[in-house]
Amino acid sequence: MDIIQIENLSKKFDGFAALNNVSFNITRGDFFGLIGPNGAGKTTLLRILYSMVVPSSGNIRIKGLDLRKDYKKIKYILGIVPQDDNLDADLSVLDNLTIYSMYFGLSKKESLKRSEELLGFFDLSDRRNSKVMDLSGGLRRRLMIARALINNPEIIMLDEPTSGLDPEYRHNIWNKLVLLNKEGSTILMSTHYMEEAERLFKNMVILNHGEIVVRGKTEDITRNKKSLEEIFLDIARK
Amino acid sequence: MKFIEKIKDINHNLSLRALAVLYRNFLAWLKIYKPSIIGDVLEPLLFLAALGLGVGKFIHNIDGISYIEFIVPGIIASSSMYAAAFESTFGSYTRMVTYRTFEAILLTPVTVEEIVLGEIFWGTSKAFMSGIAVLIVGLVFGWIISPLALFIPVFILLNGAIFSSLSLLITSFSPSYDFFSYYFTIAISTMFLFSGVFYPVSSLPHILSYFVFVMPLYYSVHVMRLLDLGILSPAIFYYFIILSFISIILFYLTAFFIRKRVIK
Numbered sequence A: 001m002d003i004i005q006i007e008n009l010s011k012k013f014d015g016f017a018a019l020n021n022v023s024f025n026i027t028r029g030d031f032f033g034l035i036g037p038n039g040a041g042k043t044t045l046l047r048i049l050y051s052m053v054v055p056s057s058g059n060i061r062i063k064g065l066d067l068r069k070d071y072k073k074i075k076y077i078l079g080i081v082p083q084d085d086n087l088d089a090d091l092s093v094l095d096n097l098t099i100y101s102m103y104f105g106l107s108k109k110e111s112l113k114r115s116e117e118l119l120g121f122f123d124l125s126d127r128r129n130s131k132v133m134d135l136s137g138g139l140r141r142r143l144m145i146a147r148a149l150i151n152n153p154e155i156i157m158l159d160e161p162t163s164g165l166d167p168e169y170r171h172n173i174w175n176k177l178v179l180l181n182k183e184g185s186t187i188l189m190s191t192h193y194m195e196e197a198e199r200l201f202k203n204m205v206i207l208n209h210g211e212i213v214v215r216g217k218t219e220d221i222t223r224n225k226k227s228l229e230e231i232f233l234d235i236a237r238k
Numbered sequence B: 001m002k003f004i005e006k007i008k009d010i011n012h013n014l015s016l017r018a019l020a021v022l023y024r025n026f027l028a029w030l031k032i033y034k035p036s037i038i039g040d041v042l043e044p045l046l047f048l049a050a051l052g053l054g055v056g057k058f059i060h061n062i063d064g065i066s067y068i069e070f071i072v073p074g075i076i077a078s079s080s081m082y083a084a085a086f087e088s089t090f091g092s093y094t095r096m097v098t099y100r101t102f103e104a105i106l107l108t109p110v111t112v113e114e115i116v117l118g119e120i121f122w123g124t125s126k127a128f129m130s131g132i133a134v135l136i137v138g139l140v141f142g143w144i145i146s147p148l149a150l151f152i153p154v155f156i157l158l159n160g161a162i163f164s165s166l167s168l169l170i171t172s173f174s175p176s177y178d179f180f181s182y183y184f185t186i187a188i189s190t191m192f193l194f195s196g197v198f199y200p201v202s203s204l205p206h207i208l209s210y211f212v213f214v215m216p217l218y219y220s221v222h223v224m225r226l227l228d229l230g231i232l233s234p235a236i237f238y239y240f241i242i243l244s245f246i247s248i249i250l251f252y253l254t255a256f257f258i259r260k261r262v263i264k
Protein backbone atom coordinates (compact mmCIF):
# COMPACT_ATOMS: atom_id res chain seq x y z
CA MET A 1 0.00 0.00 0.00
CA ASP A 2 1.25 3.48 -0.85
CA ILE A 3 2.27 5.51 2.18
CA ILE A 4 0.71 8.71 0.83
CA GLN A 5 -2.41 8.65 -1.32
CA ILE A 6 -3.75 11.90 -2.75
CA GLU A 7 -7.03 11.79 -4.63
CA ASN A 8 -8.72 14.65 -6.51
CA LEU A 9 -7.26 17.27 -4.24
CA SER A 10 -8.35 20.88 -4.80
CA LYS A 11 -7.81 24.05 -2.83
CA LYS A 12 -9.40 27.39 -3.46
CA PHE A 13 -8.34 30.56 -1.64
CA ASP A 14 -11.28 32.98 -1.96
CA GLY A 15 -12.18 31.59 -5.37
CA PHE A 16 -8.58 31.36 -6.60
CA ALA A 17 -7.63 27.76 -7.37
CA ALA A 18 -4.20 27.11 -5.88
CA LEU A 19 -4.61 23.36 -6.50
CA ASN A 20 -6.94 21.79 -9.00
CA ASN A 21 -7.84 18.12 -8.93
CA VAL A 22 -4.43 16.76 -8.05
CA SER A 23 -4.01 12.99 -7.63
CA PHE A 24 -0.90 10.92 -7.05
CA ASN A 25 0.54 8.34 -4.71
CA ILE A 26 3.90 8.00 -3.03
CA THR A 27 5.34 4.60 -2.14
CA ARG A 28 7.14 3.82 1.07
CA GLY A 29 10.86 4.52 0.85
CA ASP A 30 10.53 6.88 -2.10
CA PHE A 31 12.46 10.12 -2.51
CA PHE A 32 9.69 12.07 -4.13
CA GLY A 33 10.05 15.51 -5.68
CA LEU A 34 7.68 18.42 -6.22
CA ILE A 35 8.78 20.96 -8.74
CA GLY A 36 7.10 23.79 -10.60
CA PRO A 37 7.27 27.55 -11.09
CA ASN A 38 6.67 30.08 -8.31
CA GLY A 39 3.05 29.96 -7.27
CA ALA A 40 2.48 26.52 -8.81
CA GLY A 41 1.02 25.18 -5.57
CA LYS A 42 3.90 23.17 -4.08
CA THR A 43 3.77 24.81 -0.66
CA THR A 44 -0.02 24.66 -0.60
CA LEU A 45 0.12 20.92 -1.30
CA LEU A 46 2.65 20.33 1.45
CA ARG A 47 0.74 22.52 3.91
CA ILE A 48 -2.37 20.48 3.23
CA LEU A 49 -0.43 17.29 3.93
CA TYR A 50 0.68 18.60 7.30
CA SER A 51 -2.76 19.99 8.14
CA MET A 52 -1.99 23.71 8.15
CA VAL A 53 -4.32 24.22 5.21
CA VAL A 54 -7.72 22.56 4.92
CA PRO A 55 -8.42 21.26 1.39
CA SER A 56 -11.56 22.43 -0.41
CA SER A 57 -12.15 18.89 -1.69
CA GLY A 58 -10.42 15.58 -2.19
CA ASN A 59 -9.15 12.72 -0.08
CA ILE A 60 -5.78 12.09 1.48
CA ARG A 61 -4.59 8.96 3.20
CA ILE A 62 -1.29 8.72 4.97
CA LYS A 63 -0.29 5.22 6.07
CA GLY A 64 -3.85 4.28 5.37
CA LEU A 65 -5.25 6.86 7.82
CA ASP A 66 -7.72 9.51 6.70
CA LEU A 67 -5.95 12.85 7.11
CA ARG A 68 -9.20 14.66 7.85
CA LYS A 69 -10.03 12.44 10.81
CA ASP A 70 -6.67 11.20 12.06
CA TYR A 71 -4.41 14.19 11.52
CA LYS A 72 -3.20 14.08 15.12
CA LYS A 73 -2.04 10.45 14.82
CA ILE A 74 -0.44 11.23 11.48
CA LYS A 75 1.59 14.10 12.94
CA TYR A 76 3.54 11.61 15.05
CA ILE A 77 5.11 10.06 11.95
CA LEU A 78 5.79 13.29 10.04
CA GLY A 79 8.93 15.39 10.11
CA ILE A 80 8.32 18.78 8.54
CA VAL A 81 10.68 21.48 7.28
CA PRO A 82 8.51 24.39 6.11
CA GLN A 83 9.57 26.93 3.50
CA ASP A 84 9.86 29.78 6.01
CA ASP A 85 12.10 29.75 9.04
CA ASN A 86 10.07 29.37 12.21
CA LEU A 87 12.73 28.33 14.67
CA ASP A 88 12.04 29.45 18.21
CA ALA A 89 14.00 32.70 18.35
CA ASP A 90 13.52 33.00 22.13
CA LEU A 91 15.38 29.75 22.79
CA SER A 92 18.87 28.32 22.38
CA VAL A 93 19.79 25.73 19.75
CA LEU A 94 19.53 22.84 22.20
CA ASP A 95 16.28 24.13 23.72
CA ASN A 96 14.78 24.34 20.26
CA LEU A 97 15.23 20.58 20.00
CA THR A 98 14.29 19.58 23.53
CA ILE A 99 11.16 21.72 23.60
CA TYR A 100 10.16 20.32 20.24
CA SER A 101 10.50 16.80 21.58
CA MET A 102 8.13 17.70 24.41
CA TYR A 103 5.49 18.54 21.83
CA PHE A 104 5.85 14.95 20.66
CA GLY A 105 5.64 13.68 24.22
CA LEU A 106 9.19 12.31 24.42
CA SER A 107 10.54 11.73 27.91
CA LYS A 108 13.26 14.04 29.20
CA LYS A 109 15.91 11.36 28.87
CA GLU A 110 14.94 10.33 25.36
CA SER A 111 14.73 13.95 24.39
CA LEU A 112 18.25 14.84 25.49
CA LYS A 113 19.71 11.75 23.86
CA ARG A 114 17.92 12.36 20.59
CA SER A 115 18.78 16.08 20.61
CA GLU A 116 22.48 15.41 21.13
CA GLU A 117 22.44 12.79 18.35
CA LEU A 118 20.90 15.26 15.95
CA LEU A 119 23.25 18.07 16.93
CA GLY A 120 26.11 15.70 16.16
CA PHE A 121 24.58 14.53 12.87
CA PHE A 122 24.19 18.12 11.68
CA ASP A 123 27.54 19.37 13.04
CA LEU A 124 25.84 21.74 15.46
CA SER A 125 27.19 20.32 18.71
CA ASP A 126 29.52 23.23 19.42
CA ARG A 127 26.67 25.69 18.88
CA ARG A 128 24.25 23.99 21.27
CA ASN A 129 24.04 27.00 23.58
CA SER A 130 23.99 29.68 20.89
CA LYS A 131 20.93 31.78 20.43
CA VAL A 132 19.11 30.86 17.26
CA MET A 133 19.25 34.52 16.22
CA ASP A 134 23.04 34.36 16.12
CA LEU A 135 23.23 31.46 13.65
CA SER A 136 23.95 31.96 9.95
CA GLY A 137 21.25 31.10 7.42
CA GLY A 138 22.89 27.78 6.62
CA LEU A 139 23.15 26.72 10.25
CA ARG A 140 19.54 27.71 10.88
CA ARG A 141 18.45 25.54 7.98
CA ARG A 142 20.36 22.61 9.37
CA LEU A 143 18.71 23.17 12.72
CA MET A 144 15.30 23.27 11.02
CA ILE A 145 16.00 19.85 9.50
CA ALA A 146 17.41 18.49 12.76
CA ARG A 147 14.27 19.68 14.55
CA ALA A 148 12.07 17.91 12.01
CA LEU A 149 13.82 14.62 12.78
CA ILE A 150 13.35 14.73 16.55
CA ASN A 151 10.49 12.19 16.45
CA ASN A 152 12.27 9.73 14.08
CA PRO A 153 9.66 10.42 11.40
CA GLU A 154 8.71 7.81 8.82
CA ILE A 155 7.88 10.55 6.33
CA ILE A 156 9.98 13.69 5.96
CA MET A 157 8.53 16.67 4.10
CA LEU A 158 10.82 19.50 3.10
CA ASP A 159 9.80 22.68 1.31
CA GLU A 160 12.82 24.05 -0.57
CA PRO A 161 15.25 23.06 2.17
CA THR A 162 18.35 24.14 0.23
CA SER A 163 17.27 27.50 -1.15
CA GLY A 164 19.78 30.23 -0.47
CA LEU A 165 22.52 27.87 0.69
CA ASP A 166 26.06 27.78 -0.64
CA PRO A 167 27.09 24.67 -2.63
CA GLU A 168 28.91 23.13 0.28
CA TYR A 169 25.95 23.38 2.64
CA ARG A 170 23.70 22.13 -0.11
CA HIS A 171 25.84 19.05 -0.72
CA ASN A 172 26.01 18.48 2.98
CA ILE A 173 22.22 18.47 3.23
CA TRP A 174 21.88 16.23 0.18
CA ASN A 175 24.15 13.65 1.77
CA LYS A 176 22.14 13.69 4.96
CA LEU A 177 18.85 13.31 3.12
CA VAL A 178 20.15 10.47 0.96
CA LEU A 179 21.35 8.72 4.10
CA LEU A 180 17.98 9.13 5.81
CA ASN A 181 16.23 7.83 2.71
CA LYS A 182 18.54 4.80 2.58
CA GLU A 183 17.72 4.11 6.19
CA GLY A 184 14.07 3.86 5.21
CA SER A 185 12.50 7.31 5.54
CA THR A 186 10.11 8.33 2.81
CA ILE A 187 10.99 11.82 1.63
CA LEU A 188 8.77 14.37 -0.08
CA MET A 189 10.57 17.53 -1.07
CA SER A 190 10.19 20.61 -3.25
CA THR A 191 12.98 22.49 -4.95
CA HIS A 192 13.78 25.04 -7.64
CA TYR A 193 17.21 23.54 -8.35
CA MET A 194 16.93 21.17 -11.29
CA GLU A 195 20.33 19.67 -10.70
CA GLU A 196 19.24 18.79 -7.19
CA ALA A 197 15.99 17.32 -8.49
CA GLU A 198 17.76 15.08 -11.01
CA ARG A 199 20.25 13.95 -8.47
CA LEU A 200 17.93 13.22 -5.54
CA PHE A 201 14.43 12.43 -6.69
CA LYS A 202 13.44 8.91 -7.66
CA ASN A 203 9.96 10.04 -8.68
CA MET A 204 8.42 13.45 -9.10
CA VAL A 205 5.50 15.55 -10.21
CA ILE A 206 5.80 18.87 -11.95
CA LEU A 207 3.04 21.29 -11.01
CA ASN A 208 1.94 24.36 -12.90
CA HIS A 209 -0.98 26.62 -11.98
CA GLY A 210 -2.15 24.08 -9.44
CA GLU A 211 -2.24 21.14 -11.81
CA ILE A 212 0.05 18.20 -12.44
CA VAL A 213 1.64 18.58 -15.87
CA VAL A 214 4.28 15.86 -15.66
CA ARG A 215 4.64 12.88 -13.39
CA GLY A 216 6.82 9.80 -13.28
CA LYS A 217 10.26 8.43 -12.62
CA THR A 218 12.95 11.06 -12.88
CA GLU A 219 14.94 8.96 -15.32
CA ASP A 220 11.89 8.46 -17.56
CA ILE A 221 11.08 12.15 -17.58
CA THR A 222 14.56 13.11 -18.67
CA ARG A 223 15.24 10.03 -20.86
CA ASN A 224 16.29 10.75 -24.48
CA LYS A 225 14.84 14.21 -24.13
CA LYS A 226 15.95 17.53 -22.89
CA SER A 227 17.36 18.17 -19.45
CA LEU A 228 14.96 18.73 -16.58
CA GLU A 229 15.84 22.41 -16.72
CA GLU A 230 14.66 22.66 -20.33
CA ILE A 231 11.49 20.72 -19.56
CA PHE A 232 10.84 23.08 -16.66
CA LEU A 233 11.36 26.18 -18.79
CA ASP A 234 9.01 24.86 -21.48
CA ILE A 235 6.33 24.39 -18.86
CA ALA A 236 6.90 27.71 -17.16
CA ARG A 237 6.69 29.61 -20.46
CA LYS A 238 3.33 28.12 -21.39
CA MET B 1 -26.82 21.84 17.03
CA LYS B 2 -23.72 23.05 15.23
CA PHE B 3 -22.71 24.91 18.36
CA ILE B 4 -22.52 21.73 20.44
CA GLU B 5 -20.53 20.00 17.68
CA LYS B 6 -17.97 22.80 17.76
CA ILE B 7 -17.55 22.48 21.50
CA LYS B 8 -17.12 18.73 21.13
CA ASP B 9 -14.46 19.25 18.46
CA ILE B 10 -12.58 21.60 20.76
CA ASN B 11 -12.77 19.20 23.70
CA HIS B 12 -11.60 16.40 21.46
CA ASN B 13 -8.47 18.40 20.65
CA LEU B 14 -7.47 19.11 24.25
CA SER B 15 -4.91 17.25 26.33
CA LEU B 16 -2.20 17.86 28.87
CA ARG B 17 0.11 18.56 25.92
CA ALA B 18 -1.00 22.16 26.55
CA LEU B 19 1.47 22.11 29.45
CA ALA B 20 4.34 21.80 26.95
CA VAL B 21 3.25 25.13 25.49
CA LEU B 22 3.11 26.63 28.97
CA TYR B 23 6.60 25.29 29.69
CA ARG B 24 7.94 26.68 26.41
CA ASN B 25 6.72 30.14 27.35
CA PHE B 26 8.15 29.83 30.83
CA LEU B 27 11.54 28.82 29.44
CA ALA B 28 11.57 31.76 27.03
CA TRP B 29 10.53 34.06 29.88
CA LEU B 30 13.40 32.89 32.08
CA LYS B 31 15.78 34.56 29.64
CA ILE B 32 14.11 37.95 29.98
CA TYR B 33 12.52 37.77 33.41
CA LYS B 34 14.12 40.93 34.78
CA PRO B 35 12.39 43.52 32.57
CA SER B 36 9.23 41.45 32.79
CA ILE B 37 9.20 41.57 36.59
CA ILE B 38 9.57 45.35 36.52
CA GLY B 39 6.36 45.66 34.54
CA ASP B 40 4.30 43.00 36.25
CA VAL B 41 5.43 43.44 39.84
CA LEU B 42 7.07 46.79 40.38
CA GLU B 43 4.54 48.88 38.51
CA PRO B 44 1.51 47.87 40.59
CA LEU B 45 3.55 48.49 43.71
CA LEU B 46 4.29 52.02 42.47
CA PHE B 47 0.56 52.62 42.07
CA LEU B 48 -0.07 51.26 45.49
CA ALA B 49 2.58 53.47 47.05
CA ALA B 50 1.74 56.65 45.14
CA LEU B 51 -2.01 56.50 45.57
CA GLY B 52 -2.25 54.62 48.81
CA LEU B 53 0.28 56.71 50.65
CA GLY B 54 0.06 59.98 48.67
CA VAL B 55 -3.64 60.39 47.99
CA GLY B 56 -4.38 58.33 51.08
CA LYS B 57 -3.04 61.13 53.20
CA PHE B 58 -6.10 63.23 52.33
CA ILE B 59 -8.64 60.45 52.69
CA HIS B 60 -8.76 59.43 56.29
CA ASN B 61 -11.09 56.62 55.92
CA ILE B 62 -13.26 55.02 53.31
CA ASP B 63 -15.95 52.59 54.43
CA GLY B 64 -14.21 52.56 57.79
CA ILE B 65 -10.72 51.52 56.62
CA SER B 66 -7.66 53.48 55.55
CA TYR B 67 -7.37 54.38 51.88
CA ILE B 68 -4.41 52.10 51.22
CA GLU B 69 -6.27 49.21 52.84
CA PHE B 70 -9.18 50.01 50.57
CA ILE B 71 -7.17 49.93 47.35
CA VAL B 72 -4.99 46.86 48.04
CA PRO B 73 -7.59 44.31 46.80
CA GLY B 74 -8.35 46.57 43.85
CA ILE B 75 -4.70 46.78 42.88
CA ILE B 76 -4.36 43.00 43.22
CA ALA B 77 -7.21 42.57 40.75
CA SER B 78 -6.14 45.29 38.34
CA SER B 79 -2.46 44.34 38.27
CA SER B 80 -3.36 40.75 37.48
CA MET B 81 -5.67 42.04 34.74
CA TYR B 82 -2.87 44.10 33.22
CA ALA B 83 -0.31 41.29 33.39
CA ALA B 84 -2.65 38.87 31.64
CA ALA B 85 -3.75 41.46 29.09
CA PHE B 86 -0.20 42.40 28.10
CA GLU B 87 0.95 38.81 27.85
CA SER B 88 -2.01 37.58 25.84
CA THR B 89 -1.99 40.47 23.39
CA PHE B 90 1.55 41.64 22.66
CA GLY B 91 3.17 38.39 23.84
CA SER B 92 0.80 35.99 22.10
CA TYR B 93 0.66 38.10 18.94
CA THR B 94 4.44 38.00 18.70
CA ARG B 95 4.37 34.22 18.99
CA MET B 96 1.48 33.84 16.59
CA VAL B 97 2.50 36.29 13.86
CA THR B 98 5.97 37.77 14.25
CA TYR B 99 7.94 34.67 15.23
CA ARG B 100 5.50 32.06 13.83
CA THR B 101 5.91 30.02 16.97
CA PHE B 102 2.33 28.74 16.76
CA GLU B 103 3.00 27.49 13.26
CA ALA B 104 6.15 25.70 14.36
CA ILE B 105 4.27 24.02 17.21
CA LEU B 106 1.52 22.97 14.83
CA LEU B 107 4.01 20.90 12.84
CA THR B 108 3.87 18.54 15.82
CA PRO B 109 0.91 16.64 17.32
CA VAL B 110 0.03 19.67 19.48
CA THR B 111 -3.32 21.12 18.36
CA VAL B 112 -4.45 24.73 18.01
CA GLU B 113 -6.71 24.25 21.02
CA GLU B 114 -3.80 23.05 23.14
CA ILE B 115 -1.78 26.09 22.09
CA VAL B 116 -4.67 28.33 23.11
CA LEU B 117 -4.97 26.57 26.47
CA GLY B 118 -1.20 26.73 27.02
CA GLU B 119 -1.18 30.43 26.16
CA ILE B 120 -4.03 31.08 28.58
CA PHE B 121 -2.26 29.09 31.30
CA TRP B 122 0.76 31.27 30.70
CA GLY B 123 -1.17 34.56 30.71
CA THR B 124 -2.82 33.37 33.92
CA SER B 125 0.58 32.55 35.44
CA LYS B 126 1.80 36.07 34.70
CA ALA B 127 -1.37 37.45 36.28
CA PHE B 128 -0.80 35.27 39.30
CA MET B 129 2.78 36.49 39.77
CA SER B 130 1.64 40.08 39.58
CA GLY B 131 -1.38 39.77 41.87
CA ILE B 132 0.45 37.65 44.43
CA ALA B 133 3.28 40.17 44.62
CA VAL B 134 0.81 42.89 45.63
CA LEU B 135 -0.89 40.56 48.10
CA ILE B 136 2.43 39.72 49.73
CA VAL B 137 3.42 43.36 50.00
CA GLY B 138 0.01 44.05 51.54
CA LEU B 139 0.55 41.28 54.08
CA VAL B 140 4.07 42.41 54.93
CA PHE B 141 3.01 46.02 55.53
CA GLY B 142 -0.12 45.05 57.40
CA TRP B 143 -2.56 46.45 54.84
CA ILE B 144 -4.50 43.22 54.65
CA ILE B 145 -7.41 43.11 57.05
CA SER B 146 -8.78 39.59 57.38
CA PRO B 147 -7.22 36.11 57.18
CA LEU B 148 -9.95 35.30 54.66
CA ALA B 149 -7.72 37.21 52.24
CA LEU B 150 -5.78 33.97 51.90
CA PHE B 151 -8.53 32.87 49.50
CA ILE B 152 -7.81 35.83 47.22
CA PRO B 153 -5.31 33.80 45.10
CA VAL B 154 -8.19 31.64 43.83
CA PHE B 155 -9.75 34.77 42.40
CA ILE B 156 -6.45 36.05 41.05
CA LEU B 157 -6.31 32.87 38.99
CA LEU B 158 -9.87 33.30 37.77
CA ASN B 159 -9.34 36.95 36.97
CA GLY B 160 -6.13 36.04 35.13
CA ALA B 161 -7.87 33.32 33.14
CA ILE B 162 -10.66 35.70 32.13
CA PHE B 163 -8.37 38.50 31.00
CA SER B 164 -5.94 36.16 29.33
CA SER B 165 -8.76 34.54 27.31
CA LEU B 166 -10.38 37.85 26.49
CA SER B 167 -7.07 39.31 25.37
CA LEU B 168 -6.22 36.28 23.25
CA LEU B 169 -9.66 36.59 21.68
CA ILE B 170 -8.82 40.19 20.75
CA THR B 171 -5.46 38.95 19.43
CA SER B 172 -7.24 36.49 17.14
CA PHE B 173 -8.83 39.46 15.34
CA SER B 174 -5.86 41.76 15.45
CA PRO B 175 -4.26 42.77 12.15
CA SER B 176 -1.27 44.42 13.88
CA TYR B 177 0.15 45.54 17.20
CA ASP B 178 -1.50 48.98 16.77
CA PHE B 179 -4.91 47.41 17.08
CA PHE B 180 -4.24 46.68 20.75
CA SER B 181 -4.38 50.43 21.52
CA TYR B 182 -8.14 50.28 21.07
CA TYR B 183 -8.43 47.36 23.42
CA PHE B 184 -6.24 48.85 26.10
CA THR B 185 -7.93 52.24 25.99
CA ILE B 186 -11.53 51.20 25.55
CA ALA B 187 -11.62 48.04 27.64
CA ILE B 188 -8.65 47.74 29.95
CA SER B 189 -8.12 51.35 31.06
CA THR B 190 -11.85 51.86 31.44
CA MET B 191 -12.12 48.87 33.72
CA PHE B 192 -9.06 49.97 35.66
CA LEU B 193 -10.63 53.36 36.36
CA PHE B 194 -14.30 52.43 36.81
CA SER B 195 -14.39 49.01 38.47
CA GLY B 196 -14.11 50.15 42.05
CA VAL B 197 -10.35 49.86 42.37
CA PHE B 198 -9.93 53.43 43.71
CA TYR B 199 -13.38 54.27 45.07
CA PRO B 200 -16.64 52.43 45.75
CA VAL B 201 -18.62 52.22 42.52
CA SER B 202 -21.65 53.46 44.46
CA SER B 203 -20.09 56.92 44.33
CA LEU B 204 -20.42 56.97 40.53
CA PRO B 205 -23.39 58.75 38.95
CA HIS B 206 -26.29 56.33 38.88
CA ILE B 207 -26.34 56.01 35.09
CA LEU B 208 -22.66 54.93 34.97
CA SER B 209 -23.08 52.31 37.62
CA TYR B 210 -25.02 50.16 35.12
CA PHE B 211 -21.96 49.92 32.91
CA VAL B 212 -19.96 48.71 35.82
CA PHE B 213 -21.94 45.49 35.88
CA VAL B 214 -20.71 44.39 32.46
CA MET B 215 -17.08 44.72 33.53
CA PRO B 216 -15.52 41.46 34.70
CA LEU B 217 -12.95 43.40 36.70
CA TYR B 218 -15.71 44.85 38.85
CA TYR B 219 -16.66 41.39 40.07
CA SER B 220 -13.05 40.46 40.77
CA VAL B 221 -12.40 43.67 42.71
CA HIS B 222 -15.61 43.26 44.65
CA VAL B 223 -15.05 39.67 45.65
CA MET B 224 -11.41 40.27 46.58
CA ARG B 225 -12.49 43.19 48.77
CA LEU B 226 -15.14 41.08 50.48
CA LEU B 227 -12.50 38.48 51.29
CA ASP B 228 -10.06 41.12 52.45
CA LEU B 229 -12.66 42.61 54.77
CA GLY B 230 -13.51 39.14 56.04
CA ILE B 231 -17.12 39.36 54.92
CA LEU B 232 -18.28 35.81 54.34
CA SER B 233 -21.18 36.53 52.05
CA PRO B 234 -22.88 34.14 49.64
CA ALA B 235 -21.87 36.61 46.93
CA ILE B 236 -18.38 35.13 47.10
CA PHE B 237 -19.73 31.79 46.01
CA TYR B 238 -21.92 33.30 43.30
CA TYR B 239 -19.03 35.31 41.93
CA PHE B 240 -16.87 32.22 41.88
CA ILE B 241 -19.48 30.51 39.73
CA ILE B 242 -20.03 33.54 37.48
CA LEU B 243 -16.33 34.19 36.93
CA SER B 244 -15.60 30.51 36.24
CA PHE B 245 -18.45 30.45 33.76
CA ILE B 246 -17.20 33.57 31.97
CA SER B 247 -13.69 32.18 31.70
CA ILE B 248 -14.92 28.89 30.23
CA ILE B 249 -17.10 30.65 27.63
CA LEU B 250 -14.21 32.92 26.71
CA PHE B 251 -11.89 29.94 26.32
CA TYR B 252 -14.17 28.25 23.78
CA LEU B 253 -14.68 31.46 21.83
CA THR B 254 -10.96 32.09 21.75
CA ALA B 255 -10.12 28.53 20.71
CA PHE B 256 -12.65 28.79 17.88
CA PHE B 257 -11.34 32.10 16.54
CA ILE B 258 -7.64 31.35 16.92
CA ARG B 259 -8.18 28.15 14.91
CA LYS B 260 -9.90 30.23 12.23
CA ARG B 261 -6.98 32.60 12.20
CA VAL B 262 -4.19 30.02 12.09
CA ILE B 263 -5.50 27.21 9.85
CA LYS B 264 -6.29 28.42 6.32
Ligand SMILES: Nc1ncnc2c1ncn2[C@@H]1O[C@H](COP(=O)(O)OP(=O)(O)OP(=O)(O)O)[C@@H](O)[C@H]1O
Binding pocket: A013, A017, A018, A036, A037, A038, A039, A040, A041, A042, A043, A044, A045, A083, B264
Ligand atom coordinates in the same frame (compact mmCIF):
# COMPACT_ATOMS: atom_id res chain seq x y z
N1 LIG C 1 -3.20 31.74 2.46
C1 LIG C 1 -3.33 32.07 1.16
N2 LIG C 1 -4.29 32.94 0.77
C2 LIG C 1 -4.45 33.26 -0.52
N3 LIG C 1 -3.72 32.76 -1.52
C3 LIG C 1 -2.75 31.89 -1.22
C4 LIG C 1 -2.50 31.49 0.14
N4 LIG C 1 -1.47 30.60 0.14
C5 LIG C 1 -1.11 30.47 -1.15
N5 LIG C 1 -1.86 31.23 -1.96
C6 LIG C 1 -1.74 31.31 -3.43
O1 LIG C 1 -1.76 30.01 -3.96
C7 LIG C 1 -0.84 29.90 -5.05
C8 LIG C 1 0.11 28.77 -4.80
O2 LIG C 1 1.02 29.17 -3.78
P1 LIG C 1 2.15 28.22 -3.22
O3 LIG C 1 2.78 28.93 -2.11
O4 LIG C 1 1.56 26.90 -2.96
O5 LIG C 1 3.15 28.12 -4.48
P2 LIG C 1 4.59 27.46 -4.55
O6 LIG C 1 4.52 26.50 -5.66
O7 LIG C 1 5.00 26.95 -3.24
O8 LIG C 1 5.48 28.72 -4.96
P3 LIG C 1 7.02 29.05 -4.59
O9 LIG C 1 7.84 28.25 -5.53
O10 LIG C 1 7.12 30.49 -4.90
O11 LIG C 1 7.25 28.73 -3.18
C9 LIG C 1 -0.17 31.26 -5.18
O12 LIG C 1 -0.80 31.99 -6.19
C10 LIG C 1 -0.40 31.91 -3.84
O13 LIG C 1 -0.48 33.30 -3.96
Ligand SMILES: [Mg+2]
Binding pocket: A042, A043, A044, A083, A159
Ligand atom coordinates in the same frame (compact mmCIF):
# COMPACT_ATOMS: atom_id res chain seq x y z
MG1 LIG D 1 6.50 27.41 -1.95
